[in-house]
Each structure stands twice: as structure tokens, then as C-alpha cells.
Amino acid sequence: MPLFLPHFNLQKFNTLAVPAFAAYFVSVKNTEELREALLFARTENLSLLLLGGGSNIVLQDDFPGLVVHIKHQGKEIVHEDDDHVWLQVAAGENWHQLVEYTLANALYGLENLSLIPGSVGAAPIQNIGAYGVEIKELLTELTALDIRSGLSVTFTNQSCQFGYRDSIFKGALKDRYVITAVTFKLNKRPQVRVEYPALRAALAHLTQTEITPELVSAAVIAIRTNKLPDPADTPNVGSFFKNPVISKIQHEELKLRYPGIVAYDAGEGQIKLAAGWLIDRAGWKGKEAAGAAVHKDQALVLTNPHKTSGQAVLELARLIKQSVFDQFGLWLEIEPRVYP
Structure with a gap:
């Protein structure tokens, strides 16, 4: 029988080191324990958050349901x-x-x-x-x-x-x-x-x-x-934004305005732009805002140096997205999943 822990601090279980709490937390080591965890969530009418390494999530607030930490090995x-x-x-x-x-x-x-x-x-x-x-x-x-x-x-x-x-x-x-x-x-x-x-x-x-x-x-x-900074030293989730994929026509138009724009062939008549280059060109590399920061060496990485809330990181992301849109006409898409 897996152990269900109430009011559990998730700070050590997400690489952004956000100090959010789960209403309940459980680690499961096999499929039977996982089934028991899912039954508990259904019985208690709890929402679910499935957690692996915690490297691709942003906890913008406490999670009001059951966090299931997948520990299957083999x-x-x-x-x-x-x-x-x-x-x-x-x-x-x-x-x-x-x-x-x-x-x-x-x-x-x-x-x-x-x-x-x-x-x-x-x-x-x-x-x-x-x-x-x-x-x-x-x-x-x-x-x-x-x-x-x-x-x-x-x-x-x-x-x-x-x-x-x-x-x-x-x-x-x-x-x-x-x-x-x-x-x-x-x-x-x-x-x-x-x-x-x-x-x-x-x-x-x-x-x-x-x-x-x-x-x-x-x-x-x-x-x-x-x-990329080590999350153990500088809390982060790696690349925070997806590299935008655009048409070759859009790319040619942008290249006329920005000859140094970094891009790669994505196949099927599409071009993948380097989101880090766009963010850097928009002036965000190494900047701090809303309590979060853009890494000094890699503009694609947002960090949480003060181990503050996920809302702070998302506010910085919002400012960056608006800035990049204003300059390039492109909306960046956040790569990690936001909870709850």
C-alpha cells in the first residue's frame, strides 16, 4: 500500500525549486501501486499531477490534488x-x-x-x-x-x-x-x-x-x-520556449530585416528559428524581472535564483513573449507544462 502524504512541499521535486505544496503526494514503484493511487484520487475526487523528474513543469500555485511521483525502475x-x-x-x-x-x-x-x-x-x-x-x-x-x-x-x-x-x-x-x-x-x-x-x-x-x-x-x-545551468545550482527547466517554426516566406521577410537571424531547415517548406536568438536580440539575456531571471549565457533559459513562486517565472515569460512579438511579430510558446 503506497503512503499518501498530506500538505507535501514540492520544492525538491521540481527543478525550478518553486515552494508549492500538494494537497497529497505519493510515490509509486510499480503498476499496482499506481492503480491504488489512481483509485485514491477517484475516491477522493482529486485532480492528478503525474511527476517524473520535475524538469518540465512550472508550479504557479499550490496543487489542490494528488501528486503521483512515478518511480518505476527496470x-x-x-x-x-x-x-x-x-x-x-x-x-x-x-x-x-x-x-x-x-x-x-x-x-x-x-x-x-x-x-x-x-x-x-x-x-x-x-x-x-x-x-x-x-x-x-x-x-x-x-x-x-x-x-x-x-x-x-x-x-x-x-x-x-x-x-x-x-x-x-x-x-x-x-x-x-x-x-x-x-x-x-x-x-x-x-x-x-x-x-x-x-x-x-x-x-x-x-x-x-x-x-x-x-x-x-x-x-x-x-x-x-x-x-545550460545545472538546476541543482541555478533552478531552471532548461529551454523555456519552443523554437518557432515558420514558413520559408516568413523567414525570407525576417532575414531582410535581420540578416543574422539564426534558423534551420525544418523540412516540408518550413524553417525553425532559434528562440534564444530572438530573446537575446530583444534585449533579455542576463536580465531580471518579476523576481525571476534570464540566464546570462543562454537566453532560452529562465531561472528562479531566489526560489520564488512559479507566478514570478511566468510573469517574466509573459514580458519576454510580448517583447519578442512586438519586435518580430512572432509569439513564443512555453515549452514546460504549467500547473495547476
């Missing part, structure tokens, strides 16, 4: 052939530790996603991606618990409806399922991906044949460490 090879291994990973596993595990066991594909904070179960919801790789390229299926019925359901890659930092679990099936395990198809032989400009530059001193997955991971870690 890894299992469920299938393999001459070239690939299908690895099923429990939702509560730490993401970066999973990447380290795969490299240590000569399983390749996740190395570009090194040092991303959070848990495995949260990764598909956001379709996490970095340095030219997205999780949708490696995920074959996932299992999830229907919050209403308690039944376990399997979703294929296609049924997850992945998009840029998006999935069906952020859209049509939002708050309907709890992801309990994810299966990845990994390579037995190295197939390094170094197309991303910053990564290619970091490894430019090596020939293609000299680049190993381990070196890719080390380069990604070095880049992220230099660009």
Missing part, C-alpha cells in the same frame, strides 16, 4: 536480431542514466540525447530532442495505464502522433494515460549522427571514422554544460 531486452536490440525501460528511470547505461552496454542511438534532465516516462510526452535526434526516431512502442479504467494499453510509435516537442499525450489524450514503460530500438553497431552545427563544430578535429558514440555523448555533455 530495464529488459524484449527482442533482438543481428543488428538491433529492443530495450524496454520503466518510466521512472532517469533519462541520462539510461543513456549512460546504453553506451556502457554497446547499445547505440541515444547518445545525442545525453544530459537531458527528467525521467524516461516523460520523454515521449514531449518528444524530447537535441543535437539532431528526436526520441520518435528510436521509440517503437510504449505502455501506459488508462487513468479512468486502470487498464494497461500499448501505443505504437505511429499512434503516439509525434511532432516537434509534441505527442498525442499533449493533445487528444492529454491527462488520459500514465506512461509506465517505453521500448527503444537501439543499434548494436555505432551509427553516429553529427549533422547538428554545434556538434559538428565540437568534433571537427576528428575524421568521421574516428567519431564514436561515446565521443558524441561527451561532446553533447560539454556543449550542454557550457550552455
